[in-house]
Amino acid sequence: GDSVTQMEGPVTLSEEAFLTINCTYTATGYPSLFWYVQYPGEGLQLLLKATKADDKGSNKGFEATYRKETTSFHLEKGSVQVSDSAVYFCALRNTDKLIFGTGTRLQVFP
Amino acid sequence: GAVVSQHPSWVICKSGTSVKIECRSLDFQATTMFWYRQFPKQSLMLMATSNEGSKATYEQGVEKDKFLINHASLTLSTLTVTSAHPEDSSFYICSASSTLGNSPLHFGNGTRLTVT
Numbered sequence: 001g002d003s004v005t006q007m008e009g010p011v012t013l014s015e016e017a018f019l020t021i022n023c024t025y026t027a028t029g030y031p032s033l034f035w036y037v038q039y040p041g042e043g044l045q046l047l048l049k050a051t052k053a054d055d056k057g058s059n060k061g062f063e064a065t066y067r068k069e070t071t072s073f074h075l076e077k078g079s080v081q082v083s084d085s086a087v088y089f090c091a092l093r094n095t096d097k098l099i100f101g102t103g104t105r106l107q108v109f110p
Numbered sequence: 111g112a113v114v115s116q117h118p119s120w121v122i123c124k125s126g127t128s129v130k131i132e133c134r135s136l137d138f139q140a141t142t143m144f145w146y147r148q149f150p151k152q153s154l155m156l157m158a159t160s161n162e163g164s165k166a167t168y169e170q171g172v173e174k175d176k177f178l179i180n181h182a183s184l185t186l187s188t189l190t191v192t193s194a195h196p197e198d199s200s201f202y203i204c205s206a207s208s209t210l211g212n213s214p215l216h217f218g219n220g221t222r223l224t225v226t
Contacts, residue, residue: 030168032213032214034214036217040219041220041222042219043114043116043203043217043219043220044154044203044205044217045217046215046216046217049214089153089154091215093213093215096142096159096207097144097155097156097159098152098205098215099146099156101153101214102152102153103150103153105153109124
């Protein structure tokens with residue numbers, strides 16, 4: 001079945017460092033891909049999305065490109081801030097269900 | 111737009127009692143709502159999918175008699191944890207979609223359930 005694999009955390013960075021969180025997927029057909037962010041004690045917020053191959057989703061300085069050839073959707077940000085500390089979930093939606101990766105905790109220190 | 115409201119945000123109940131959690135789509139009609147459960151520092155586990163006016167579809171291993179889901183209207187779904195036990199303590203999150211297919215889901219802020 002469909003699945004999402006993302007790198008284990010925690011990822012610990014200093015402020016203004018470059019961030020990459022890897023995400024790969026397995027799916028039949030043409031899924032849409034998403035990154036969600038969860039701040040402590042809160043629900044999930046959609047961070048960005050891409051609906052077809054080569055699409056680039058971007059928001060708040062974060063970017064991810066839908067790479068069908070490598071079945072990847074890696075999340076990147078050029079300069080992280082302390083306020084970016086959260087758990088990031090890669091997800092795909094192929095029919096109705098939204099399938100999540102295990103989440104990657106990002107900790108940014110000043 | 112696309113706001114999902116979940117209530118309550120936290121609840122403490124005694125073992126053996128039942129707890130109802132509401133999930134509302136405030137500015138759109140949710141044809142489908144999903145209920146997830148999240149254990150500490152883990153990912154979200156899909157419990158069930160509910161469509162307005164029909165029975166919920168439960169994921170394998172989820173007890174449908176314990177986790178009652180009702181989707182009575184296009185803006186409201188409820189999850190009732192019946193005869194709660196301490197092992198039911200968890201973070202429950204609902205999400206909603208106005209369309210089928212591959213559009214993003216919108217999530218509520220979650221409900222922290224603690225059963226004593």
